[in-house]
Amino acid sequence: GNSVTQMEGPVTLSEEAFLTINCTYTATGYPSLFWYVQYPGEGLQLLLKATKADDKGSNKGFEATYRKETTSFHLEKGSVQVSDSAVYFCALTINQAGTALIFGKGTTLSVSS
Amino acid sequence: DAGVIQSPRHEVTEMGQEVTLRCKPISGHNSLFWYRQTMMRGLELLIYFNNNVPIDDSGMPEDRFSAKMPNASFSTLKIQPSEPRDSAVYFCASSFSAGGQETQYFGPGTRLLVL
Numbered sequence: 486g487n488s489v490t491q492m493e494g495p496v497t498l499s500e501e502a503f504l505t506i507n508c509t510y511t512a513t514g515y516p517s518l519f520w521y522v523q524y525p526g527e528g529l530q531l532l533l534k535a536t537k538a539d540d541k542g543s544n545k546g547f548e549a550t551y552r553k554e555t556t557s558f559h560l561e562k563g564s565v566q567v568s569d570s571a572v573y574f575c576a577l578t579i580n581q582a583g584t585a586l587i588f589g590k591g592t593t594l595s596v597s598s
Numbered sequence: 599d600a601g602v603i604q605s606p607r608h609e610v611t612e613m614g615q616e617v618t619l620r621c622k623p624i625s626g627h628n629s630l631f632w633y634r635q636t637m638m639r640g641l642e643l644l645i646y647f648n649n650n651v652p653i654d655d656s657g658m659p660e661d662r663f664s665a666k667m668p669n670a671s672f673s674t675l676k677i678q679p680s681e682p683r684d685s686a687v688y689f690c691a692s693s694f695s696a697g698g699q700e701t702q703y704f705g706p707g708t709r710l711l712v713l
Contacts, residue, residue: 519701528602528689528704529641574641585631585654586691586702588641 487512491575491589498565498596506560506592508549508575516577518542518551518558519586523572532560532573565596600624602705604690610711616678619708622671623692631691631702632665632675641689647673648695680712 521529533542538553575589603622631646691702
């Protein structure tokens with residue numbers, strides 16, 4: 486079956502620290518991979534995505550590379566800010582029109598100044 | 599662009615009452631998804647529609663839950679009768695289907711509390 490596994494949280498960092506949130510997946514075929522972010526009290530918003538192997542998605546200083554050989558899509562940021570505190574979800578879809586996202590359980594990031 | 603609109607934003611009801619959640623997708627999108635988020639189970643897909651037709655409702659917990667999409671601009675999720683274990687945040691999302699790589703856009707959610 487198709488599934489996403491994320492590292493357990495919470496992750497607590499100081500401002501300007503380096504962030505890595507691990508994500509691995511199991512999928513039939515060739516999925517598209519996504520990172521969504523949920524700020525407190527809000528819905529999910531797309532942070533970045535990659536649709537084929539070796540693609541790198543990036544946005545707001547965050548990056549993730551689609552690694553087919555390790556079935557991974559780890560999220561990284563070189564210097565986190567307090568405003569990055571949120572819940573981060575790794576997700577995939579199988580490349581068929583209109584298919585739903587399969588989410589990981591989410592990783593809570595807390596950044597202190 | 600108004601984004602995905604959900605109403606109500608908050609709902610408090612008593613066990614046994616009927617609850618109706620509403621969603622207006624982004625204009626031009628042809629896929630609509632209902633998700634439920636709880637601390638215990640995370641984000642779960644309940645049902646999704648493509649071109650107003652239900653494609654997969656295997657995530658709907660039981661017969662107390664029903665969803666409709668009478669036209670491209672409106673969908674409802676109904677719980678009847680409601681139970682305390684239905685308390686959760688319910689999200690609607692929409693997308694324009696283009697081979698599975700499309701981004702889903704989420705509404706702000708409806709926070710449901712069943713007493």
